[in-house]
Amino acid sequence: MRALAWHGKHDVRVDTVDDPEIVNPRDAIIKVTSTAICGSDLHLYDGYIPSMKAGDVLGHEFMGEVVDVGPGSNLQKGQRVVVPFTISCGSCFHCGKKQYSACDNGNPADNQDIAEKAYGHPMAGLFGYSHMTGGYSGGQAEYVRVPFSDVGPLVIPDGIDDDKVLFLSDILPTGWMAAENCDIEPGDTVAIWGCGPVGLFAIQSAFLLGAERVIAIDHFPKRLELAAKFGAEIVNFEESKTYEALMEMTGGIGPDAVIDAVGLEAHGFFADNVIDQIKVSTFMGTDRTHAIRQAIIACRKGGRVSMPAVYGGFVDKFPLGALMEKGLTLKTGQTHVQRYLKPLLAAIMEDKIDTTFLISHRMPLEKAPEGYKMFHDEQDQATKIVLKPEMFEARAG
C-alpha cells in the first residue's frame, strides 16, 4: 500500500510499504477514506519528538471502512468508523476509570521502557506518533491495522459525510476535554491561547459548557476571524499586550479559566521564547513554553489552568510560584478520546458543533508531503488539511 512515512526533520515521503493484516484477535483493518494532518504531526515534522525512526508511517486522525476483522472484534466488514488516536484496551484499571490515554496495555511491552524512564509510567499507545507511544503505523495510509477494535472505533451512521465526523478522532474531543478541564461555572470568562483546530473547538465547547465569555489569543488573522465567528472576543498578541488586555477586559479579575492550546512550538518574539528556541536548537532540551507561562500569570486567583497542548520534556522558568500562590488548579493530559465519542457525535448530528468550517484543503494522499509543508509554512491560510487516499485511486484508475 501507499503510506506517508517520516524520514527525518522536514522530510516526509509517500512510500510503498507492506499491507497491514490481522495479527491479534481484536484487530480490524480499516481502509482509510479521510485522514488529517494534525498540529502535533508538525512536532514530528520539526523533529521535536524523540524516538522516531525512518520509515515510520504517520497519521493519528483517520476514518474509513472496515475491510477485515479478527475473531475478537465486534466490528463488521463494510461499516464506516472513526478511529480514536489513543490505542486503549478497555479492560485495565485506567480504562475502567475512562482514563483511556493512560491505558496500561495499548503500548507494546518493549516500547513502554522509554516513557517509564522519561515520565515514571508508560502511557497508552498512539497511532503514528513515535516509538515512545508504541511505534504503531499511522493513518496517513491506504490501510491501517487497528488493535483493540472492539473498544476504540465509533461506527458512523450512513448519510453523514466524512468531513463532519473525521475530527472525532482527536481534535474535537481534545478541544472538548480542554473546556471540560476548566470546570466552567456560570458567569465565567475562559481565555484560550492558540486558535488552531483545538483552540477553535475549545471555544465552541466552552460556550456549550456554560462559559459567559471566551477570549481567544493568536496572531494569525484568519484564525482570529474564525474564533470571532464562534463568538469569542479576540486578542492579537502582535497588536496588543496580552496580559494588560486580559486584565482590562475582565475588570482586573483575570480569566476564571485559561487554556493553553499552543504547546511546545509557541510563536512570538518574547525574551523567554527566544531563549527557549536557542536551547531547543542547540539540544539543551527545553520545550518552548511562552503560552503556558503567560496563561498562568493571567489566570485569576483560585482559577483553573487547562493544558491540552502537547509537551514532551522539561521546561525552564515555569511559574510554579504563581501556580501555588494564586491557588490555581492545573489539569492536562492526552485526550481520553473514547470517553467523548458518543456525546460529541450526538452534538454534531444535532448541529450544536460545527466541524467542517475548519477544512481549508483536501488533497490526495500522494500530495501529503506538500500538505505538510503548507500546513507548516502557511498557518494562517492552511487551517486544516485532509488527505483522501481515494482521490489517488480515482486518479490512478
Next chain:
Amino acid sequence: MTWEDDVQSDDAPSTTAKHGNDGDLKRFSRAVTINRDHGELYRFWRDFSNLPAVMDNIISITVLDDNISEWVAKGPGGSAVKWRSIVTEDIEDALIAWRSDDDADVFNEGRITFVPAQGDRGTVVTVVMAYDPPAGFVGRVIAKILQREPEVQLRRDMRRFKQLMETGEIATNVRNPAQLAEEGK
C-alpha cells in the same frame, strides 16, 4: 537466600534497598497490578508451559513432573540454552518459588506471589529473582546468552503477562504476521 530483609528499618521491599544488594547473588524484583482474580493468575503461571507466550527469550518449557521443568532459552546465532527448574515452594493461589538445579550454568532462583489488591483492583503480582553473575570470560558469554539484563527482561515479561491476562492478547505494533515472525515472536 533470604527473601525478607530483617535488618531494614522501613517498610520498603528489600530489593529496593540502597545498600547490601551487592553480594554474590544479584536480586531484583518487579510488581505489577493485574485486573484479574489471583486464582486465575496463579493457575496460568503454575502451568509453566504457558509462560513462553509472555517470556520473549524463552523458546519452550517442558513440564517433566509436578515440580520439575526444562527451560530452553534463545542464545546468539540461533543457538539454545537449557536448564532444569525445580519448584521449591507452592501455595495454591498465592505463591510459587523455584530454583535451578545444580547443573545450571548460572544459578538462578525466583519467587512469584499473588496477593489480592486493595480497592477491587485485581491482584498484585510480585516476582523476586536472584542469580549468580557468572565470572570470567566463559561466564560473560553465558550471561549474554541468558540475556544481559535480566531486569529488563523481567519487566517486559511482566507487562506481557498483564496484557495477556487483561486483554486476551499481547500488544504489538507490527503491521502483519510476517513482521511478527521476523521479530521471532
